[in-house]
Amino acid sequence: MQLIRSFEERSAASFAEGRSPGTCTCVGQEASAVGVVAALREDDLILTNHRSAGHLLARGADPGRLMAEVMGRATGYCGGKSGTLHVSAKELGVILTSTIVGGELSLAPGVALSVSMKGGDEIVTCFFGDGAACEGIFHEALNLAAVWKLPVLFVCENNEWQAFVHRRETMLTDDIASRASAYGIEGRTVDGNDVEAVLAAATEAAAKVRATRMPFLLETKTYRLRGHFEPDDQGYVDKAELASWKARDPIAALRASLLESGALTAGGAAAIERRVAERLDAAFTFAADSPWPSLDELTTHVYA
Amino acid sequence: MIAAPSGEVTLLDAVRIALAEEMERDGRVVLMGEDIGVYGGAFKASAGLLERFGPKRVIDTPVVEEAIVGAAIGASLRGLRPVVEMQFFDFASRAFDMITNFAAKHRYRTGLGVPIVVRGPSGGGVQAGPFHSQSPEGYFARTPGLAVVVPSTAQDARGLLKAAIRDDDPVLFLEHKLLYRRAKGTLPEGDGIVPIGKAAVRREGRDLTIVTWGAMVPLALDGAAELAREGVEAEVIDLRTLLPMDEGTVLESVRKTSKALVLHEESRTLGVGAEAAALLAEKAFEWLDAPVVRVTAPDTPVPFAPALEAAYLPGPATLLAAARKLAAY
Numbered sequence: 001m002q003l004i005r006s007f008e009e010r011s012a013a014s015f016a017e018g019r020s021p022g023t024c025t026c027v028g029q030e031a032s033a034v035g036v037v038a039a040l041r042e043d044d045l046i047l048t049n050h051r052s053a054g055h056l057l058a059r060g061a062d063p064g065r066l067m068a069e070v071m072g073r074a075t076g077y078c079g080g081k082s083g084t085l086h087v088s089a090k091e092l093g094v095i096l097t098s099t100i101v102g103g104e105l106s107l108a109p110g111v112a113l114s115v116s117m118k119g120g121d122e123i124v125t126c127f128f129g130d131g132a133a134c135e136g137i138f139h140e141a142l143n144l145a146a147v148w149k150l151p152v153l154f155v156c157e158n159n160e161w162q163a164f165v166h167r168r169e170t171m172l173t174d175d176i177a178s179r180a181s182a183y184g185i186e187g188r189t190v191d192g193n194d195v196e197a198v199l200a201a202a203t204e205a206a207a208k209v210r211a212t213r214m215p216f217l218l219e220t221k222t223y224r225l226r227g228h229f230e231p232d233d234q235g236y237v238d239k240a241e242l243a244s245w246k247a248r249d250p251i252a253a254l255r256a257s258l259l260e261s262g263a264l265t266a267g268g269a270a271a272i273e274r275r276v277a278e279r280l281d282a283a284f285t286f287a288a289d290s291p292w293p294s295l296d297e298l299t300t301h302v303y304a
Numbered sequence: 305m306i307a308a309p310s311g312e313v314t315l316l317d318a319v320r321i322a323l324a325e326e327m328e329r330d331g332r333v334v335l336m337g338e339d340i341g342v343y344g345g346a347f348k349a350s351a352g353l354l355e356r357f358g359p360k361r362v363i364d365t366p367v368v369e370e371a372i373v374g375a376a377i378g379a380s381l382r383g384l385r386p387v388v389e390m391q392f393f394d395f396a397s398r399a400f401d402m403i404t405n406f407a408a409k410h411r412y413r414t415g416l417g418v419p420i421v422v423r424g425p426s427g428g429g430v431q432a433g434p435f436h437s438q439s440p441e442g443y444f445a446r447t448p449g450l451a452v453v454v455p456s457t458a459q460d461a462r463g464l465l466k467a468a469i470r471d472d473d474p475v476l477f478l479e480h481k482l483l484y485r486r487a488k489g490t491l492p493e494g495d496g497i498v499p500i501g502k503a504a505v506r507r508e509g510r511d512l513t514i515v516t517w518g519a520m521v522p523l524a525l526d527g528a529a530e531l532a533r534e535g536v537e538a539e540v541i542d543l544r545t546l547l548p549m550d551e552g553t554v555l556e557s558v559r560k561t562s563k564a565l566v567l568h569e570e571s572r573t574l575g576v577g578a579e580a581a582a583l584l585a586e587k588a589f590e591w592l593d594a595p596v597v598r599v600t601a602p603d604t605p606v607p608f609a610p611a612l613e614a615a616y617l618p619g620p621a622t623l624l625a626a627a628r629k630l631a632a633y
Contacts (some may be wrong), residue, residue, distance in 0.1 A: 045382070096406075105399070106370055106374025106377075110379035114379040142364070
């Protein structure tokens, strides 16, 4: 979680210094990413959305190659041709990062269909936000996955913001998971800032999907602590609301809980931060020092 | 491999035969679409395939074009070769994002192709109205990463559809519904693959070149026969693949005839025909003895009333008048 937080904060700082393009961070949503991805098997497949750095890093993505893609360098996961927020990494089982809201929902049933037809027991996890839950494809995809009996774990990371519009202005209900019953599938809402609660809920949900080969809608309630993209002064955000969620910062909460239980010492926590800093120092240097794609790449891989 | 039936088949039969042959050959090929299974497809393009290949490979879907094409893309990225039917190609507009963003750009973004085919009936002339008669090829043919194919003969329908299914990238396959039962031919032995990206010279001539595709091909051939009686020999080129366009065949013909007429059913402005005309302006200018002529539908929706639709579609009189004028230029 610390790696994700620091990666995103450094991405934002790097942008502010003019060293990389603007990006959409997942600061505040780390527990949701880590809790869900930790509940998956290595051969399970993932589709995600524009706030994907957490999912990718939790899955084991190399932060250097990730930052290289953000910077459009040849060493990035997509050779610099896809760019920030658009990483697909076959070797990690991450099929798609869609910046078109809902695109991940469109493809997920098909990935699961392929798994089913081959008789595998992998499951497909599809991360999307409360904004995508307002798209028509949310209905199409959940319904299709249900009627086709496909092993998709739909994970709605409800972070209360749809770009610059508060979720409350876009729907009359608070719980997106309650919509599961409309498709005849199971749904559950969990505190998305409590990584242990997310892990427990996701483990149970993933096991159900794996066993029943039916979709499941898991909603993690969390909060986007930074703006929609960088830069964003969050002038439109209610200050009291932001403060209340900052007080529930998932990383601070986990650290406090581990310190209190004795599972982590102050020295241990400092060591984690130091290791993360060193790793990211190397990653950002690697990315910044990497070459741009060759101009030949302009016209390659358009059509085989 | 199943042998092609002997004797004449329609273009619609040829589509069904191609689907069956490819499903037989390759277990990764699956069909998805609205009413394609139990009902056999709105135009019966998949009739009998559910019985033959089962519901796991011939999949009836809800009415969800975006989700169908999205599912096809997702499945293709994990090894399947989905062929999606748009019940009418007009409805592909509901899957526009999936086709132009997710299918067309995936290889560029990741190096991995999206081997899907999106096929279905297009075109007018059957009084189906503004939402069931369009020739939407122009919307898609300017999207890098796609191939756009429009067969005009039964042989091409089979050979090109088989090529499309075997292609490692997304192919849009527009079947003109007016030709479904009117275009007939005998299928060749063997695979009969017709390569994507290669135009066909349907009739040779020395006086002018007609560049066209789809249901305009038989119109052009009838027109050329009439012109021949008047002593004008028109060469007819059936583009077959609109993207990528076979520049070589078009240019070679115009180099010979020095006069070009572009004929199409899609509306006039900013379409595939305009691209063909631009190609000629750019690369055939020195050989041309007359301005390039376009005979097209007007820039209107496809009307419903029979008299209006007949006026909308390019017909023999319009074509012949334009061709005679060009020949005399």
